[in-house]
Amino acid sequence: MSARLSFSGISRRFGRKRVLEQVAGAVEIGQVLAVSGANGSGKSTLLRILAGLMPASSGTIEYRLEDRLLDSGERRRALGYVAPDLALYESLTVVENLRFFARLRGLPASAADDAVARVGLAPEAFYGTLSSGQRQRLRWAWALLGRPRLLLLDEPFQNLDAAGEALARRLLDEHLENGCAVVASPITLELPKVHERIHLAG
Amino acid sequence: MSASTWLAEATAVFVKEWRSELRTRYALNTFGLFAVTTLITASVALGPASLAPVERASVLPVLLWLILLFTATAGLPRAFVFEEETHTSTALRLAASPGPLFVGKAAYNLALTLALEALVVPLFLILFDLAVASPGLLALALLAGGFGLALGSTLVSALISQARGRGTLFAVLSLPILLPLLLFSVQLTRLAILGDAPGQTVEALLLYDASLTVASMMLFPVIWNP
Amino acid sequence: MRKALLYGLWLLMCLVIVGAFLWAPIAKGFLGESSRILFFHVPMAWTAFLAFIAAGIWSLLYLIRGRGVAHDHAALAAVELGLVFCLLATVTGAMWAKTMWGAFWNWDPRQISITFALLFYGAYLALRSSVPDPQVERVLGAAYAVFGLVMAPFLFFVAPRLVFSLHPQPVLNTQGKVEMESRMLWVLAASSLAFTCLFVWLLGLRRRMLALADRIEES
Numbered sequence: 243m244s245a246r247l248s249f250s251g252i253s254r255r256f257g258r259k260r261v262l263e264q265v266a267g268a269v270e271i272g273q274v275l276a277v278s279g280a281n282g283s284g285k286s287t288l289l290r291i292l293a294g295l296m297p298a299s300s301g302t303i304e305y306r307l308e309d310r311l312l313d314s315g316e317r318r319r320a321l322g323y324v325a326p327d328l329a330l331y332e333s334l335t336v337v338e339n340l341r342f343f344a345r346l347r348g349l350p351a352s353a354a355d356d357a358v359a360r361v362g363l364a365p366e367a368f369y370g371t372l373s374s375g376q377r378q379r380l381r382w383a384w385a386l387l388g389r390p391r392l393l394l395l396d397e398p399f400q401n402l403d404a405a406g407e408a409l410a411r412r413l414l415d416e417h418l419e420n421g422c423a424v425v426a427s428p429i430t431l432e433l434p435k436v437h438e439r440i441h442l443a444g
Numbered sequence: 445m446s447a448s449t450w451l452a453e454a455t456a457v458f459v460k461e462w463r464s465e466l467r468t469r470y471a472l473n474t475f476g477l478f479a480v481t482t483l484i485t486a487s488v489a490l491g492p493a494s495l496a497p498v499e500r501a502s503v504l505p506v507l508l509w510l511i512l513l514f515t516a517t518a519g520l521p522r523a524f525v526f527e528e529e530t531h532t533s534t535a536l537r538l539a540a541s542p543g544p545l546f547v548g549k550a551a552y553n554l555a556l557t558l559a560l561e562a563l564v565v566p567l568f569l570i571l572f573d574l575a576v577a578s579p580g581l582l583a584l585a586l587l588a589g590g591f592g593l594a595l596g597s598t599l600v601s602a603l604i605s606q607a608r609g610r611g612t613l614f615a616v617l618s619l620p621i622l623l624p625l626l627l628f629s630v631q632l633t634r635l636a637i638l639g640d641a642p643g644q645t646v647e648a649l650l651l652y653d654a655s656l657t658v659a660s661m662m663l664f665p666v667i668w669n670p
Numbered sequence: 671m672r673k674a675l676l677y678g679l680w681l682l683m684c685l686v687i688v689g690a691f692l693w694a695p696i697a698k699g700f701l702g703e704s705s706r707i708l709f710f711h712v713p714m715a716w717t718a719f720l721a722f723i724a725a726g727i728w729s730l731l732y733l734i735r736g737r738g739v740a741h742d743h744a745a746l747a748a749v750e751l752g753l754v755f756c757l758l759a760t761v762t763g764a765m766w767a768k769t770m771w772g773a774f775w776n777w778d779p780r781q782i783s784i785t786f787a788l789l790f791y792g793a794y795l796a797l798r799s800s801v802p803d804p805q806v807e808r809v810l811g812a813a814y815a816v817f818g819l820v821m822a823p824f825l826f827f828v829a830p831r832l833v834f835s836l837h838p839q840p841v842l843n844t845q846g847k848v849e850m851e852s853r854m855l856w857v858l859a860a861s862s863l864a865f866t867c868l869f870v871w872l873l874g875l876r877r878r879m880l881a882l883a884d885r886i887e888e889s
Contacts, residue, residue, distance in 0.1 A: 257804055258887055293846050295537055297670060315669070318538055329531035333464040345456040346539040348449050384535065598815075603810055607800040617797060617814075620790035624824060627782075652824055658818040663813045666733055669807035 245391035245422055246270045247292070252301035254287055261287050265301075267440050269422045271391070274435050277426040285426035287443070288326060289325065289396045294318040302367070305389060308367030320348060325396035329377075332370035336363050336380060337442050341389060349388045356384040361409065365439030376400040383408055393423040399431070450544050457540065457548025461617025462555075471556055472520040478515045479564045483571060486511065492573035500574070505633035508568055510625055513593070515564070516557055519598035521614045523549045524605040533605070542665035546598070550660070554594040561586050585636055588649045589629030592656055598619045599660045604665050625652055675804070679871065682864045689857040697854060704769040707762055709857050713865035714759040716783070720870060721752030726819030727813035739878075740809045746798070747817055747876035749791050751869055760784050790818055798839060810861065 246329045247270035254261045261284040269275040277285050290296040292303060294314045312320060330339040340354035344390045358365050363372075363378040372380065385393060398414070399407045414423065418435055425433060465471055486507055495503060526531040536545065565586060569576065576582050600618040604610045628649040635642050690709035697705035725748035732741035763781070764774040775781060794814050801807035 255888070256802075293538065294669070295534060297809075299805065315541070315665075318669075319541065320540070323534075325534070327531055328534050331460070331464060331532055332530065333467045334460070337454060338463070342456060342460045343535065343539045346453055346536075346541075348452075372609055583832065603797065603814065604800075606803075606806055607797065609800050610800060613796065613800055617793045620786055620793055621817075621821070623786060623789070655820055657825060659817050662820075665808060665816055667813050670806045 244271065244309060245305075246393055246396050247275075247303075247305045247422065249292060249303040250301060252288065252291060252303070253299045253389070254284070254291060254296075254373060255299045262291075262298075262442070265440065265442070267347070267424075267438055268410045269437065271420065272418055272435060273422050273437035274418065274433050275422075275424045275435045275443065276433060276439045277424060278430060278432070278439065279428065281428060283442040285442060286325065286327075286396050289323075289424065289426050293321060293323050293394050305392065320390055321392040321394060322387070322390040323396075324378075324381045324385045324398050325346070325393045325394075326400060328381050328384070330369045330380065330384065332368065335366050335368050336383075337365035339369055339380075340383060343384060344387055345389050353388055357387050360386065360413065375403055375406055377408055378402050379409070382413060384415065389417075389421075391421040392416055393421065395423060395425045397427055398425060399427075446447065450541075451543065453541060453544035454548040454551065457545055457655065458551050458555075461552035462547065464489040465556075466551075466571065468609050471522065472559070474518050475515055475556070475560050476563065478518050479511065479567075479658065482511045482515065483564065483567055487571040490572070492571070500572075501634055501637050504568075504572055504574060505630045505637065508565070508633060509589070509630050511568070513559075513589075513622070513626060514537060516581075516597060517595055517614065517618070518551050519556060519560075519603070520594065521601045521610070521618075523553055523601040525601055525610050526607040531651055536609060537669065542668045545668070546602070546660065546664040549601075550595050550598040553598050554591060557590040557666055574637065576637055578636050581636035582633060583648065584631050585632035587647070588646075588653055589625065589632070592625040592629075592649075592653050595653070595656050595660055596625065597666075599656075602664060606670070621656075624657075625649070628652060676871070679790045679864065679867050682860065682867070686857060686861040686864050689860065693793060694854045694857045694862050695800060695871075697849055697851070698881060701769055704766055705854075707766050709854075709861050711759055711762040712858060713862040713864075716862055717869045718752045718756035718759055718787065719749045720773065720866065721755060722787065722822070723841060724751045725791075726815050726822070729815035730819065731813045732808070733816065737808070739808070740881075742812065743880040743884075744873070744875050745812065747873050747880060749794055749815065750876065753788065753791050753795075755865075755869070756787055760788065789863055794818070 246268065250266040252265040252386060253263050260274055263312065264286060267275050267277075277288060279285050287296065291298045291301075295305075303313045303314075303317075303318075306319065327353070334342065337354060337358055339404075340357055341351050344351060344354040355365070361383040363379055363383065367376075369377075376397075382398075384397075393414070395414075399410055402410060415434060425431065460486065461533060482547060490503075490507070524533070527536055565582075568574070600614060604613045607613055628645055630647045632642060632649060635645065686709065690706050694706070694709065696703060697708075727743045728741050728745035732738065732745060740825065758827060762782075763784070767776065767781075768779070794811060797814055798807050798811045801810055809813075822878045
């Protein structure tokens with residue numbers, strides 16, 4: 243049982259603007275890699291690059307699962323991702339949304355039903371009618387579909403109430419028993435099992 | 445990836461698109477209103493009797509395909525643009541494999557195009573009192589032309605979804621791709637109305653569809669994840 | 671060395687101009703002196719065609735060979751120059767058509783093809799200029815140019831065949847026979863060579879400009 247994400251020399255420019263410069267890090271099962279930095283320092287960009295949603299200007303990313311190196315397409319489909327820019331379909335209900343993504347990842351419909359139950363949302367509510375805190379809970383449910391071994395969490399507790407944050411922390415704890423996580427946040431979060439911290443100067 | 449999971453993914457995308465569409469009716473309403481408006485305008489101006497019989501076979505096919513093109517342009521680009529606008533593309537990128545995703549989207553656009561043709565063509569034939577000498581050939585022109593229209597629009601939709609000024613850009617990018625297709629379709633429709641032998645036009649149209657299919661399948665993964 | 675080559679190109683172009691107007695005879699079946707413009711029109715069209723094919727190949731290399739910026743610059747420069755030559759070929763062709771056929775534009779199949787080319791590669795530049803992220807811009811541009819490479823046979827060879835054409839047969843026609851007086855052939859060959867060299871020289875300049883612009887952007 244192994245899963246290891248490592249990256250080095252990650253740089254990213256947008257035209258004249260340099261957002262990331264030679265960032266490196268690694269994380270293994272049971273560990274958290276905490277990424278901090280001010281607004282605009284490139285935390286979200288780094289996570290998008292690690293997720294394979296955006297090309298890096300230079301640098302390498304390696305994700306090994308059970309001693310097998312995944313290519314960027316496989317990695318993209320094998321990770322869980324929570325971020326403010328993640329939205330689901332407004333005209334579908336919570337459970338329809340998750341079942342759709344479960345089918346895309348080759349998971350049974352019950353995986354979607356389980357995920358909804360874990361975050362305590364009403365399955366038949368339309369995504370368009372959810373509050374921002376409920377949407378954040380749904381992002382967690384979406385990220386945990388199929389129990390991925392790697393979670394990329396960008397401001398994971400944003401908009402959550404006390405109960406919601408406690409739930410999210412419990413989910414993260416459960417996940418770390420058998421997986422790893424990269425967490426980005428502008429404030430220093432009290433997180434268990436932080437093994438490495440990256441501070442982006444911006 | 446096995447063929448059955450591939451097909452299951454494409455079907456999931458197709459079903460999701462229809463479920464959203466049937467709830468919002470965005471494309472169907474747009475198509476209906478757009479098609480009816482243009483049909484009425486054309487019909488009032490050019491009615492069954494105001495064109496000389498010799499002109500009919502050359503003017504009406506062009507009119508029909510222009511109505512189909514512009515109506516389709518009002519709905520088909522949504523395929524990927526809408527995902528980007530509502531930020532659902534992030535989740536889609538992380539869950540779907542590009543091949544089945546493209547096929548599901550293109551199949552949905554094809555279904556929309558065929559629905560549009562099923563609405564427009566009978567009305568068009570009735571309003572202009574147009575007799576078709578070879579209906580089979582007309583069906584072929586509509587099917588093959590509609591296929592190219594749907595596929596080309598889906599590909600261009602994916603290209604422009606990551607750009608600015610999507611509305612004008614769609615017209616600019618799709619015109620050169622769809623122009624030859626429209627020329628073939630218009631010609632084939634004219635031949636179908638007159639009942640003439642289609643000659644090489646059928647081959648040209650089918651070959652065009654085939655190269656469009658190959659090029660799209662090859663390039664979509666690159667366009668989707670740059 | 672570079673300078674000597676440039677002088678050589680200049681000399682070749684001078685010879686082509688003199689040859690086209692004074693040395694080569696008038697072609698049979700052409701009105702007046704109108705055949706002389708073909709010594710420029712045909713090489714321009716050829717160069718445009720070459721440029722677009724080259725752009726497609728460089729774009730393909732960009733996509734499959736590790737996304738090196740040099741390939742992208744080459745493709746972009748080739749499209750820009752191809753458009754210039756394409757525009758020149760369109761204008762010279764229209765001038766000739768006015769003399770021979772009585773109208774600047776009559777949608778002859780060759781005119782349809784060249785319009786497709788202008789629209790398609792014009793759209794390439796429009797696409798590139800509307801993508802905010804330069805890295806995404808390169809990939810999307812390359813994909814569109816490769817798309818052009820796949821669809822080109824259609825636009826240039828299949829579509830025109832379906833419509834009756836007044837355009838003279840290309841120099842090497844379907845029978846593979848060369849129907850031209852030898853002096854005309856010499857001038858045409860020399861002109862094609864000169865225009866191709868001109869393209870290669872301009873391409874090198876433009877690539878250097880793009881590379882420098884990138885370096886300024888990065889510093």
